Amino acid sequence: MGKVIGIDLGTTNSCVAILEAGAPVIITNPEGSRTTPSAVAFTDSGERLVGEAAKRQAAVNADRTIFSIKRQMGNDYRININGKKYSPQEISAIILQKLKKDAQDYLGESITDAVITVPAYFNDSQRQATRDAGRIAGLNVRRIINEPTAAALAYGLDHGESQKVLVYDLGGGTFDVSVIEIGDNLIEVLATSGDNHLGGDDFDERIVQYLIQEFKKTEKIKIEKDAVAVQRIREAAEKAKKELSQLTQANVNLPFLWSGKGGAKHMDINITRAVFDRLTEDLVNRTRQPVLDALAQAGITAAGLDKVILVGGSTRIPAVQAVVKSITGKEPCKNLNPDECVAAGACIQGSKFGGEIVAGAASDIILMDVTPLSLSIETIGGVATKLIDRNTPIPTRQSQIFTTAGNFQTSVDIKVLQGERRFARDNKLLGNFRLTGIKRALAGVPQIEVSFDIDANGIVNVSARDLGTGRQQNITITSSSNLTEEEIERAERDAQMYASEEAAHREAVDIRNNAEAYLYKVEQAYHDMGKKFDRSVRSNLKADMSELRKRIVKAKPDKITYEQAGEIMQALEKLKQTTVSYGIQV
Numbered sequence: 101m102g103k104v105i106g107i108d109l110g111t112t113n114s115c116v117a118i119l120e121a122g123a124p125v126i127i128t129n130p131e132g133s134r135t136t137p138s139a140v141a142f143t144d145s146g147e148r149l150v151g152e153a154a155k156r157q158a159a160v161n162a163d164r165t166i167f168s169i170k171r172q173m174g175n176d177y178r179i180n181i182n183g184k185k186y187s188p189q190e191i192s193a194i195i196l197q198k199l200k201k202d203a204q205d206y207l208g209e210s211i212t213d214a215v216i217t218v219p220a221y222f223n224d225s226q227r228q229a230t231r232d233a234g235r236i237a238g239l240n241v242r243r244i245i246n247e248p249t250a251a252a253l254a255y256g257l258d259h260g261e262s263q264k265v266l267v268y269d270l271g272g273g274t275f276d277v278s279v280i281e282i283g284d285n286l287i288e289v290l291a292t293s294g295d296n297h298l299g300g301d302d303f304d305e306r307i308v309q310y311l312i313q314e315f316k317k318t319e320k321i322k323i324e325k326d327a328v329a330v331q332r333i334r335e336a337a338e339k340a341k342k343e344l345s346q347l348t349q350a351n352v353n354l355p356f357l358w359s360g361k362g363g364a365k366h367m368d369i370n371i372t373r374a375v376f377d378r379l380t381e382d383l384v385n386r387t388r389q390p391v392l393d394a395l396a397q398a399g400i401t402a403a404g405l406d407k408v409i410l411v412g413g414s415t416r417i418p419a420v421q422a423v424v425k426s427i428t429g430k431e432p433c434k435n436l437n438p439d440e441c442v443a444a445g446a447c448i449q450g451s452k453f454g455g456e457i458v459a460g461a462a463s464d465i466i467l468m469d470v471t472p473l474s475l476s477i478e479t480i481g482g483v484a485t486k487l488i489d490r491n492t493p494i495p496t497r498q499s500q501i502f503t504t505a506g507n508f509q510t511s512v513d514i515k516v517l518q519g520e521r522r523f524a525r526d527n528k529l530l531g532n533f534r535l536t537g538i539k540r541a542l543a544g545v546p547q548i549e550v551s552f553d554i555d556a557n558g559i560v561n562v563s564a565r566d567l568g569t570g571r572q573q574n575i576t577i578t579s580s581s582n583l584t585e586e587e588i589e590r591a592e593r594d595a596q597m598y599a600s601e602e603a604a605h606r607e608a609v610d611i612r613n614n615a616e617a618y619l620y621k622v623e624q625a626y627h628d629m630g631k632k633f634d635r636s637v638r639s640n641l642k643a644d645m646s647e648l649r650k651r652i653v654k655a656k657p658d659k660i661t662y663e664q665a666g667e668i669m670q671a672l673e674k675l676k677q678t679t680v681s682y683g684i685q686v
């Protein structure tokens with residue numbers, strides 16, 4: 101088998117690495133860069149541009165230039181270009197194709213296999229979409245691995261003692277923070293947090309706005325109306341930003357930026373690091389809370405961290421490094437290039453499949469990732485009953501026995517849900533299927549085992565088996581979905597907000613369910629006792645049963661109010677007293 105490349109398919113930039121002589125080598129693209137902008141453009145003539153070429157012409161061809169397609173992975177987003185609709189997978193595949201070709205040109209041999217990285221919080225659909233993009237690009241995707249896990253592999257942190265590591269990843273458009281635990285031959289993601297709309301582009305934008313204002317002050321010209329000029333300013337701003345990571349001052353010099361009645365105007369503005377730090381202070385500070393959140397989620401304080409790794413080009417900014425140090429109290433590891441270590445880690449993982457020997461012990465590692473969100477099935481009352489909690493290490497398999505809600509029910513619908521909310525309707529429906537052929541029996545008798553299997557790539561397989569007949573149905577959750585990163589974040593925020601409201605609703609549903617179960621038993625007993633009891637006992641019992649039945653029917657599980665739950669409790673109490681007073685066993 102040939103070599104396996106490691107690909108960091110980033111929101112703003114992508115990177116590809118290959119293992120040579122036991123060490124990762126970052127592949128330089130034909131444009132001379134070690135990372136490639138994750139940008140795709142289509143020209144008038146239908147030609148495709150990828151990477152730097154696409155980014156350059158964005159200002160004059162904005163409608164047909166696509167940036168940050170990674171944000172759309174796994175949802176139904178489609179982009180219409182020249183009358184053809186493209187899915188996020190197809191656009192990503194165009195980027196992957198270029199990376200693959202660059203690697204082939206570098207190696208002088210054909211490449212078929214790859215390991216691709218994704219953010220640790222990517223859900224099943226997003227992972228699947230990434231895998232599909234690889235396939236579309238003609239790659240056999242051997243493994244999808246988490247970005248922080250790849251970074252840890254690149255740092256060879258599997259050596260020695262077990263340790264907890266914070267991976268702080270500030271790229272071009274996203275901020276991710278993960279706490280990982282490196283143990284005996286495994287790397288486990290303990291927690292993830294971040295800000296999906298924070299990255300180097302925001303820092304560029306602050307400089308752009310500053311330059312526009314300064315230009316206005318001296319030249320009295322509103323340069324922001326000129327798209328091409330703004331694009332030039334943006335490129336210069338990013339360059340200045342990068343220089344300011346090394347130097348205390350940068351110069352933005354753009355000759356002939358504007359021309360009009362008064363002749364040509366040039367931009368020549370100095371920007372100091374102090375000004376840059378002032379302009380971007382709030383952006384840097386926005387990374388604090390997610391770091392604290394991730395630590396809290398992992399159940400540790402900063403003092404419990406053994407190491408801090410910086411990932412993403414924007415962590416080269418001195419103020420960013422300073423803030424990381426101030427939150428964690430640790431000097432972050434900086435000996436690898438932050439924008440390359442994820443791809444390097446991916447190729448180390450890839451080399452395991454290629455049978456190559458990696459310098460160090462990284463080749464022995466068993467990667468252990470976690471499920472980003474909880475997985476449940478819908479049960480009576482619209483409740484989402486969890487089988488797998490979020491942050492459970494994968495691969496994993498969990499089973500639980502369920503039963504039927506109605507008498508002589510011969511089929512059940514299994515709805516598979518992803519999310520943290522208590523009720524099915526508030527979570528993401530990943531898929532559903534029907535188990536048929538269940539043996540006819542009274543409600544509560546059949547035993548249906550539902551199993552969730554999540555493989556090492558985070559792909560979910562669900563099966564339901566009637567233990568009575570052995571009949572089984574299963575699905576693999578493969579479809580793309582509408583759940584974006586924003587939706588996950590919103591779902592989590594909502595979950596917190598609605599937690600108390602939901603707890604009350606859930607309690608009411610539980611009261612109803614328990615009352616119904618009790619009523620069912622009394623009905624059975626009533627049926628069995630025949631004429632054993634005299635008529636007055638039976639009519640009292642019947643009256644109480646029908647009162648409770650009425651209350652239960654009135655309270656619809658999905659809309660049940662607290663008052664209705666109270667009425668059910670009253671009717672239930674009355675029935676209980678009656679059954680006890682007549683010595684009826686239920």
Ligand code: AMP
Pocket residue numbers: 110111112113114135270271272273299300301338341342343345411412413414415416417438439
């Ligand atoms: P990534 O997506 O990890 O490649 O990060 C890309 C972001 O890092 C872009 O916003 C770059 O402008 C930024 N970046 C790259 N190098 C530097 C640097 N030396 N100083 C500051 N930002 C940088």
